[in-house]
Amino acid sequence: MRLSWKDRMFDSVNAVLLGIAGLVTLFPLYYVFVVSFTDPLEYTTKGLVLFPEKWSLVSYQYLLSTDSFIRATGNSAFLAIADTALSLLVTSGLAYALSRRRLQGRRIMMLGILLTMLFNPGLIPPYLLVRDLHLINNIWSLILPVLTSGWYVLLMKGFFDSIPPSLEESARIDGCNDLSVWVRIILPLSLPSLAAFGLFYAVAYWNTFFSALLYINEFEKQPLQVLLQNMLIDASTAAGGSAAQEMMSEQKIPPETLKMAAVVIATTPIVLVYPLLQMHFSKGVMVGSVKE
Template sequence: MMQTASDRMINTVNVTLLGIVGVITFFPLYYVFVVSFTDPSSYLSTQFTLFPTKWSLDSYKYLMSTNAFLNAIGNSVFLAVVGTALSLFVTSCLSYAISRKRLQGRKLMMLLILLTTLFNPGLIPPYLLVRDLHLINSTWALILPVLTSGWYVLLMKGFFDSIPASLEESARIDGCNDVSVWYRIILPLSLPSLAAFGLFYAVAYWNTFFTALLYINDFEKQPLQVLLQNMLIDASTAAGGSAAAEMISEQRIPPETLKMAAVVIATVPILLVYPFLQKHFAKGAMVGSVKE
């Protein structure tokens, strides 16, 4: 199909505008990365750089040498790994159960699950529940209340519905019960949906922030995002308190390079996980959206 002069002009304008937007979007990420690897003494002399005159890992070494930062990373890793595994387990179990038409009360359960996606209880009821369960200052307070999502359950149910019933019937003829069918037949065929929802859950747990502010008062149990927020708001909390601020002044590491290094550390893990799930992500993200 031949393009007219006006079509070529429109395409040129679109590509130019999208290129400008892309550069504007990419520049903050690039600047954070560059500053995090800039030598502290070089940064103190320039205060602004687009390319390090001298590369350094001092900011990263300092952060990884502080107990506060290591504890925060450990807490976030625990949330992401354990929370994601438990959420996938609960979500897949519930989705498989309500996808079986022989389940008594199935429609009522689906209605109740749907209601959780339409109405939000707010802040006070969940806080009272966590308090009454004696989970304040417990890492489990960041996992159990958000163990599954009604929306994810319904989407995964749609994926399970697309699996031929003949496979389950064949497995039952071979002597499998419901648990065996779920474990040996349903889950292996559901890797795309598990990968997609696993990534969603992992990102949510890794980025846990607001609930940690509500339920966690013990500094040693706070996740990385809370520590990062403290660092970005107040330079004096760069690594968790006045003692860290004294270490910064002694080592002459500017707070800005520490902040940028912390942002990189908080961002990179999810970016590294995504390529391994990419082949499943596109297909899994559409689960339940198309009915065959």
């Protein structure tokens, strides 16, 4: 099929506009990456560096030598790994229970989950609940209030509804109970949905920020995103000891390169996780949307 000159012109203009939009989108990411690896002396001399003449790892060495940065990274890693597993366990278990029609009070539970999606209580009720549970300055204050999502539960329930009942009936004939059916039949068939929702949970837990500002006052328990925000305000926040502070003074590391290096470190784990789950992601995001 031959295109007319109008169609070719439209395609050309569309390609140019999309190319410009892509460059505008990628330039901040490129600039953050370049500045984080730029030699401190070169950055101090030039100010704006797009193509550094000398690359350096001094900023990363400084950050990775500070106790506060290592501790905050460990807190975020714990939230992203352990809490994602707990969220998937609760979400899949609740969704499987709601997908069984013999569950008593099923409609009332569904209505309660739907209400959590329609009405937002705001900031004060969750804070009062966390305070009354004595979870202030406790890592569980960042976990329990967001342990599951009503939207994810309904989507996963739709996926469980699409699984043929004959599989469960065959398992029960072989002597399986509800727990065995869920562990041996349902979960292995749900790997695409678990991968997709696990990625969503991991990103949310890794980027925990506002709830940490509300519930965590002790510096040692704050996640990486809070420390990064403090660094953007004051680069000296990252100094975790006299050795690190001495390194910063000796190398004359600009605060801007430290900030960019911290941003790169904070975003790298999630960027690396996406390709690993890509094979399940495209299928998993559609679970519960249609029924065969």
